[in-house]
Amino acid sequence: MNDAQLFEFESDFVASLRCVPMAVRFKLDACGIKLTLRQWSRFTRGDRQDLLMAACEGPAEIEAYRAALVALIALRAAEPARALTEAPCGAWTDADRVPPAVVQQAHLVGLAPPSRAEWARLTELQRFVLIKLTRDKHDNLNFAPAMIEFGISTDSGVWAPPVRTNVRGTQTDALPSSASRL
Numbered sequence: 001m002n003d004a005q006l007f008e009f010e011s012d013f014v015a016s017l018r019c020v021p022m023a024v025r026f027k028l029d030a031c032g033i034k035l036t037l038r039q040w041s042r043f044t045r046g047d048r049q050d051l052l053m054a055a056c057e058g059p060a061e062i063e064a065y066r067a068a069l070v071a072l073i074a075l076r077a078a079e080p081a082r083a084l085t086e087a088p089c090g091a092w093t094d095a096d097r098v099p100p101a102v103v104q105q106a107h108l109v110g111l112a113p114p115s116r117a118e119w120a121r122l123t124e125l126q127r128f129v130l131i132k133l134t135r136d137k138h139d140n141l142n143f144a145p146a147m148i149e150f151g152i153s154t155d156s157g158v159w160a161p162p163v164r165t166n167v168r169g170t171q172t173d174a175l176p177s178s179a180s181r182l
Helices: 008-014 022-031 037-042 045-053 058-077 100-108 116-121 124-132 143-149
Strands: 163-165 171-173
Touching: 008 143, 022 045, 022 058, 022 124, 037 058, 045 058, 100 124, 100 143, 124 143
Parallel strands: none
Antiparallel strands: 163 171
16 A cells, blocks of 8 residues: 555645645554644654655554654654544445445535445545545545546536635635646
8 A cells, every 4th residue: 555645636735745644644543643733844854754654554563653753743843742532433444335424525516426336446545535535624625636536536527626716806716726637
């Protein structure tokens, strides 16, 4: 599994690793550590790259990743690491069942939800991403671009990026330029 992948839909805001990429969020859920954006911003570019590239599969690697992350938070942010407040749902590990939240979010953005076969062919990381992008705490603007990038929805004509108005009253794209090219 390539769990160090940066996705096209997030490239505008994580190419510099100034934001926490989904691949790192996947590892954070695996090791049960809550990482704030403020803590992430205190890490060096090398620290961030190391967290992205580090292996985090199986009990030994997960524990090593957790220990390294706890030490890094203490060193760079000068505070203790915190455990996730709620256990990750882990629904991304079930390749046979499309979670209801994913189905609902697809309908909300005007896309057909993934079929069981489409869901099953996704990697665990891709399934994790789609589940994360349905959560209330997320902007959810990247759900449709992720579906398109993952090859689930090829009908990009149904979905259109939301439009925002800038201070001059002119319409602007609400999505980063790379997402609108999908």
